Amino acid sequence: MGVKPRVLYFDVLSIVASLAVIFLHCNGIVHWGPATPHWSQALVVEVAFYWAVPIFFMCSGAKTLGYRDRKDTRTFLLSRMKGIFFPFVAWCAIQYVIRASGLFNPLPEGWEPSPAHFLRVFMNGQIDGTYWFFFAMFGVTLSIPVLSRLKDHIDTLWYLVGAYILLSGTITPLCKVLGLPWNESISISVSGGYVMYTVLGYLLASDSRVFASRSRRCLLYGLGIIGLMVRYGFTWMASQRTGVLNNALFEYNYLTAILPSAAVFVWFKQVDWEGLFARLHVRASSVRRVAGLTFGVYLMHYLVLNEVFIGHLSMDMTSYAVRLGLPWVIFTVCLACSYALNRIPFARALVGGWR
Template structure:
């Protein structure tokens, strides 16, 4: 049985991938409030923070029912080929490029040896954005177990709600207010982004019984409130500290959960097929094709950013780098990924979310 394709999944993959590039071109947000344009950079950081959660939510929505189409061995094998082999391959390519000064000077202590590569690889030092794949590996290993919960949506909602209360709400509140709290009071089975995987599946499969029209409106308001709280608290606390206050820089806090869930639900409930643009079959095919390139774009984008900065001596605080360059990098990486996909020998190294 083939997997049905949903237009909103493709659109979410594209916008989330572009949002990731915006975040990584917006590095000045970590420099501190004394940095020029920092308030605007913080708005970009807060406004696009849903990108990573959306990837995990789409993963859950598309894979928790894999047993309807394939065996666990086939599922894990396809994920290994589609995600983790390309991740390893590009890690090796980037490591060699940095050792040879092609992406700037190599970090101190690196050497052209297997042990040096292994240490840099496992320490997520080769490409800072590749931490995501280690997290995805843990999520993937959990999916064969999580898939058995499909017939127990009450248990799945329990995991999401309890995790969102214990870790997503209480933990940030205690940190903001300086109240003692033992982080061992948790629900580990939903940790490590598993909560987003479960939430994505639940929201994708919901027929309007749980997330009714009225609750959707409440969720949208709550999502906007989550953005406002994170921006307002971070701006004020950072000004007081004279440095970036990272208290709410956590994907599993409610300030990230609510906007991410709201965006996912919004994209699901828009009738994209009725829009004149998407009545054209070629447009929908192009969106699907672009969605298929997003994995390769993610793999490549940070290296392309580094090359642009190195070759053109770009000012990272400029509006061009933070607001225009992301579109250029997205286009360049799309073209490279498309080209590599057409070459049989190397097609496997740009993989796919599958």
């Protein structure tokens, strides 16, 4: 069984998506509502970078749905546990100890540290709000051995994606916005949740038929931009009308997120990154090394943001400069920490890696 070669645009997507996630979390004031200073600008960031999390699932599907060509299922699942889920659990424990000790900030209200309390807040996703992603990824990973059996049945996979997008991604939000009745149980359950993005990533990476022509790609890019405009326009107008945030379109599985995510994925796939980096005198191997550190960046960034910059340093997150400048600082700090941990043999497992 062979080893799958690294794909450069996956590495670039990992870097850019990791930075985009930090931008989203530094612009959390978007959830405070339109009365917040600079809310309209924060909404631009929220809409423009919303594709980041779907991209992680899409890259995961593109890289793992064909795992049977390289390894057996037991090896695949063990490698995912080692590379993703062990670091996730370890950092939950680290963050729990830090918060329970009051090292940076006072003990959270209602916390009475104990093994039982840790288990409760861990399973409820209360240690780090961004770690909901790993629970979703765990469910997707358990689905991969089944989905991998369909990897050569491209038309069937497109049916799963297309039917889900039609029912859950298009009709459901349309009825919600228009106030029309719709039973959300009418869906393609087998591709529900983030399984759809996982399959879509595999299809966009491996099926060259769909977006082979320039005209089709341009159509997708145009639809992606329209998706962004619709989400921003509806959210802005509906929120201004009521004075509170209208989050009707704050769903990753709606068309307003699917179209931009697919457009970003296809665009990054089409770029000649090897040639671009050669002209910029940047080694592709350096890009791959940075991409290998971004999993650690994801694990640490919210801890650094909340405990250090917001909690300890009391940064003003309504500031335009802070919200647009701080993500670069946090990304750099976490990248350096991830690099340092990778250099320590017994700590290397704490930062795992996207596989």
